[in-house]
Amino acid sequence: MDDDSDIARLMALMARIPGLGPRSARRAVLHLIKKRSQLMVPLGNTMQAVAQSARECLNCGNFTTGDLCTICTDVARQNGQICVVEDIDDLWAMERTGAFKGRYHVLGGTLSPIDAVGPDELRIPRLIDRVTTENVQEVILALGATIDGQTTAHYIADHLSAVTVTTLAQGVPVGGELDYLDEGTIGAALKARRTL
C-alpha cells in the first residue's frame, strides 16, 4: 500500500489500539508523520518510558513506577476506607469524581466460575490482609452492576466480617460498567452507598 515497511507496520500496530480501526489508524499515522517532532517523537519516547517503568503497585494494584503508588504513599489520604474496584480505569473514573479521599484496591477483574477466575486469580487475599493491617473501618465495593461484579461483591462481603462493607447504590445502571458513567452519577452513587 505504501512504500515503507515501517509505516505499514505502524499502521497495523495503530489499528490494534481500542477505538481506532484500519481507516482511522491510517489517518492517525499520516497525522503523526506530519507532526513528527511535536507529536510522534514525544509519543514514541513516552510509550517507551511507560513501557519500561509502569508496573502494578504491590499494595493496591494501581499503576506505579516504584513499588508503591502515590495513592498508597500519600499521607494526606484517609486510611480508614478502601474503595475496591475491578480495574485501573475504574480507579481513574472514581478519582475524577474527586468524591473519595481514602485508598483503593484494584482486583484485576471479577470472580467468574466460567472463566475459572477464583479469589486467588484476583487481588482478594491481599485485600483481606490490608483490612487487618491498615486499620480499615469501611470497605466500599465500587464494582460493576453485572452478575460477576455482584457475585464478587458478595464473596468479599462474606469474607470481611470485621469491617463495614458498603457498595455503590443508586446511579449505577444494571449491566453498566463503571468507566462509562459520568462523574456526577458515580459521585451520587458513592454518596448514597448502602451497607451490604
Added chain:
Amino acid sequence: MDDDSDIARLMALMARIPGLGPRSARRAVLHLIKKRSQLMVPLGNTMQAVAQSARECLNCGNFTTGDLCTICTDVARQNGQICVVEDIDDLWAMERTGAFKGRYHVLGGTLSPIDAVGPDELRIPRLIDRVTTENVQEVILALGATIDGQTTAHYIADHLSAVTVTTLAQGVPVGGELDYLDEGTIGAALKARRTL
C-alpha cells in the same frame, strides 16, 4: 488523576491523535500498558523509527525512507501516466483500489487564495518538470470535488498543454474528500475519467 506523570503525559499525547478523545485515550493507554510487550513496546519503537526515517520523496512527495519512494523507483509501474493527488492519504486510497498502475504526484494541498497557498507552495512546478522529463502522455487529476480542488485542477490543466489532462469523473460526490470514498467508487471514477 493517576500517580505517574509519564502515564498522564501519555494520555495527553494520545488524546491528540485524530479519532481519539480524552476518554478513548485513557482506555487506549490502559490497553497499551496491559499489552506492553506485545503492543506498546513495538509501537513506541516503530514510531521512533518512522519519525527518524520518514521523509518526502524528492520526486513525487510520497513518504519514503530514502530520496525516492518505491513507487517512483518501481520499474514495473507505467511511466506514461501521473495521477495527481492532494495528499498522501489520497495516494493510499488510490493504491487500495489497485486500479492505477502509473506514477503519482502529491501536491501537498490545493490552491487557496484565502490561505495564500499559490502554485509554489504546492508541488506544481515539480509536476510541470516531470511531465517534460518523464515522457508522460496523461496526467490524471484525482483531486477532491471541492472548490479549491477544482480550481487547482483547472490551474494545472491550463499549464500542461502538451499532454492529455483527465480528471476523475463520476462517483466523486460534490464536496466529498477522496479518502472517505470506498474503493469501488474511486475505481469507477478512475475508469470513467474525462478529458478536462
